[in-house]
Amino acid sequence: MTPLELRQQVRSGAFRQPTAGYCGPYAQANLVILPQAHAHDFLLFSQRNQRACPLLAVGEPGQWNLPRLGADLDIRSDTPGYNIYREGQLTEQTYALHEVWRDDMVVFAIGCSFSFEHMLLEAGIRLRHVEQRRNVAMFCTNIRNHPAGPFAGEMVVSMRPMKAVDAIRAIQITSRYPAVHGAPVHLGDPRLIGIADIMQPDYGDAVEIMPDEIPVFWACGVTPQEAIRHARLPLVVTHQPGYMLVTDILNSSLAAF
Amino acid sequence: MTPLELRQQVRSGAFRQPTAGYCGPYAQANLVILPQAHAHDFLLFSQRNQRACPLLAVGEPGQWNLPRLGADLDIRSDTPGYNIYREGQLTEQTYALHEVWRDDMVVFAIGCSFSFEHMLLEAGIRLRHVEQRRNVAMFCTNIRNHPAGPFAGEMVVSMRPMKAVDAIRAIQITSRYPAVHGAPVHLGDPRLIGIADIMQPDYGDAVEIMPDEIPVFWACGVTPQEAIRHARLPLVVTHQPGYMLVTDILNSSLAAF
Numbered sequence: 107m108t109p110l111e112l113r114q115q116v117r118s119g120a121f122r123q124p125t126a127g128y129c130g131p132y133a134q135a136n137l138v139i140l141p142q143a144h145a146h147d148f149l150l151f152s153q154r155n156q157r158a159c160p161l162l163a164v165g166e167p168g169q170w171n172l173p174r175l176g177a178d179l180d181i182r183s184d185t186p187g188y189n190i191y192r193e194g195q196l197t198e199q200t201y202a203l204h205e206v207w208r209d210d211m212v213v214f215a216i217g218c219s220f221s222f223e224h225m226l227l228e229a230g231i232r233l234r235h236v237e238q239r240r241n242v243a244m245f246c247t248n249i250r251n252h253p254a255g256p257f258a259g260e261m262v263v264s265m266r267p268m269k270a271v272d273a274i275r276a277i278q279i280t281s282r283y284p285a286v287h288g289a290p291v292h293l294g295d296p297r298l299i300g301i302a303d304i305m306q307p308d309y310g311d312a313v314e315i316m317p318d319e320i321p322v323f324w325a326c327g328v329t330p331q332e333a334i335r336h337a338r339l340p341l342v343v344t345h346q347p348g349y350m351l352v353t354d355i356l357n358s359s360l361a362a363f
Numbered sequence: 364m365t366p367l368e369l370r371q372q373v374r375s376g377a378f379r380q381p382t383a384g385y386c387g388p389y390a391q392a393n394l395v396i397l398p399q400a401h402a403h404d405f406l407l408f409s410q411r412n413q414r415a416c417p418l419l420a421v422g423e424p425g426q427w428n429l430p431r432l433g434a435d436l437d438i439r440s441d442t443p444g445y446n447i448y449r450e451g452q453l454t455e456q457t458y459a460l461h462e463v464w465r466d467d468m469v470v471f472a473i474g475c476s477f478s479f480e481h482m483l484l485e486a487g488i489r490l491r492h493v494e495q496r497r498n499v500a501m502f503c504t505n506i507r508n509h510p511a512g513p514f515a516g517e518m519v520v521s522m523r524p525m526k527a528v529d530a531i532r533a534i535q536i537t538s539r540y541p542a543v544h545g546a547p548v549h550l551g552d553p554r555l556i557g558i559a560d561i562m563q564p565d566y567g568d569a570v571e572i573m574p575d576e577i578p579v580f581w582a583c584g585v586t587p588q589e590a591i592r593h594a595r596l597p598l599v600v601t602h603q604p605g606y607m608l609v610t611d612i613l614n615s616s617l618a619a620f
Contacts, residue, residue, distance in 0.1 A: 146403035153406065153418055161410060281620030284541060289620055362619065363538035363546055 109352045110177055113184040122186050122201060124348040126241075130224050133286065133357050134350035135162055135175065136216040136327035137185060138334065139203070139343040142167040145212040147255025151333060152214065154252035158261050158329035160285045162355065165213035172213060176354035181213050187346035189331075194338035203343060211343075216327050217286035218350055219264055221357040225279055231272050235313050241348065242266065244309035244326050248300025249291065251329065256337035262308070263291060263299070263323040267315040273322050280324065285360045292323040299323065309347065366609045367434055370441040379443050379458060381605040383498075387481050390543065390614050391607035392419055392432065393473040393584035394442060395591065396460070396600040399424040402469040404512025408590060409471065411509035415518050415586035417542045419612065422470035429470060433611035438470050444603035446588075451595035460600060468600075473584050474543035475607055476521055478614040482536055488529050491570050498567035498605065499523065501583050505557025506548065508586065513594035520548060520580040522561070524572040530579050537581065542617045549580040556580065566604065 107115075109132045115121035125134055140148060145167070152159040163174040170181045182203040190198040190206060200206075219242070223233055235242045242264045249261040268276060273293060281289040296304045304321060305312045309328055315321055334342045345351060364372075366389045372378035382391055397405060402424070409416035420431040427438045439460040447455040447463060457463075476499070480490055492499045499521045506518040525533060530550060538546040553561045561578060562569045566585055572578055591599045602608060 146406065149403065149406050149410065150421060153410065153421060164407060164410060277620065284619060362541060363534065 109354050112352050113176065113179060116186050117180065117183045119201065125186065125350045125352055126220060126348065129352050131356055131358070133162065133221045133353050133355040133360060134218045135353055136218055136330070137181070137343070137345040137351055138214040138216065138330050139181070139211050140339065141208065141341060142210040142212050144255070144339055147257060148214060150254035151251070151257035151330070152216070154254055155261070155329065156284070157287060157291055157325035158251070158327065160217040160287060162215040162217050162285060162353070167212055168209040169213065170207065172215065175215055175351070181351070182207050185345050185349060185351045187349035189344045189346050191334055191342045191344070192340060194335045199346060206341070206343060215351065215353070216330065217360070218327055219287055219324060220350065221286035221360060222280045222283050224357050225283065226276055229275065229279055231268070231276055233266055235266070235311065238313070240313065241310035243307035243311060243313050244328055245296070245301045246308045246332070251333060256339065257333040259329075259333045259336045261291070262326040262328040262332055264310075264326045265304070265307075265313075265321045265323050267313060267319040267321050269319055273320060276322060282361045282363060284362055286357070287325050287327070290322050291325050294320055296321060366611050369609050370433065370436060373443050374437065374440045376458065382443065382607045382609055383477060383605065386609050388613055388615070390419065390478045390610050390612040390617060391475045392610055393475055393587070394438070394600070394602040394608055395471040395473065395587050396438070396468055397596065398465065398598060399467040399469055401512070401596055404514060405471060407511035408508070408514035408587070409473070411511055412518070412586065413541070414545060414548055414582035415508070415584065417474040417544060419472040419474050419542060419610070420470075424469055425466040426470065427464065429472065432472055432608070438608070439464050442602050442606060442608045444606035446601045446603050448591055448599040448601070449597060451592045456603060463598070463600060472608065472610070473587065474617070475584055476544055476581060477607065478543035478617060479537045479540050481614050482540065483533055486532065486536055488525070488533055490523055492523070492568065495570070497570065500564035500568060500570050501566035501585055502553070502558045503565045503589070508590060513596065514590040516586075516590045516593045518548070519566070519583040519585040519589055520556070521567075521583045522564075522570075522578045522580050524570060524576040524578050526576055530577060533579060539618045539620060541619055543614070544582050544584070547579050548582050551577050553578060
């Protein structure tokens, strides 16, 4: 299935499930959609917190087709699940945005770790959560985001346990992909970034760490959703975590070198 | 002389000259300063044209001290020369901005190739324009910028002639520094990017290319000044090319890995 075929199945209602494992060579995107009045602040938040919020594309006000992301794409219907936040509260989950869409809505598409996981797997690095078909483990940290307007909060990270030699290689590989979170932000002792219990993730599923492994932490695309909850804006739309927008962008094309 | 000492000499009027060759280990910055009304569009232009406009920092409206760039820094007086554009025309060149500064001015500090040149020289790569104490050769190209609001135009590039082995190494090194233009955008035949005569640069000084060398082209921080001229906004301030803001940011700290 091509990304276009998948998006068309999403649009028709035939595909309503997490997108992990689909269209592997192509980048999937986190979404933040908000009114133009807050767009500058969120763009600034993204600029100041690029590890967590690397932007693949930003639309014009009211623009729901983003050719940069894919052919015949309609952001209002081509993602298999949306979260609608009002005053910082998750109030609705929907399959389409036609009812909440407004002419002043600005779309932000943020890189996703599925892209670099694809590159790690291609390089022969094993990822336990993938082998065990679980969601990656994600944690709130004490790493403060650089504030911009109402957006602030702390960074959310994803964690993958690895042998040191694989961790070093994973740093080299992911460094090539700043558009999908880039290099890790931490490795080793979780307490140094405010994680009290590595077996109790805040999002996703716990994953075992073997004695010859260290945890490696990457900035996570859930960070903006944390910032959005704290910002308590009248209206913000995101994707549902795991239910990503599948783009036509080849992961390999995102390599910085 | 430390960056702070240099900035204090600039502020007192004792230093009014190009900054090339000063405070080599520290990043120097291109400046764009414009009213808040145009800040989102310029931020978007920078996001969409990161090779030419990699942002080191963006201020809040009215913020003239940017601690991210340096200690005790006053953006209104610490750069040795400013260009003031009105309606797209360069109308004044000044040593301070106190008379034009407004509470809605937003500062954009953009990475400068002086940073990666320092890293290339440290790696033993010879740069002819540095050895000949000339300004680097810069060219307008036919590579269109991604437009944002009133900002558009074509990319300006800087060119450095190198032996192939040095060009390959320079690609590897500069790829590590996306915050200061990153990897080259072109190498080889200048005509492929719309440069008719490589001995007739649009800015800076011509530099000889030896038979065993190829020209290597990087996106250049003059690109936004071209975009500003075309945008014809009522008021925009920049640095004078070559008269850069010297920051406290170590070039080595900008390495992506």
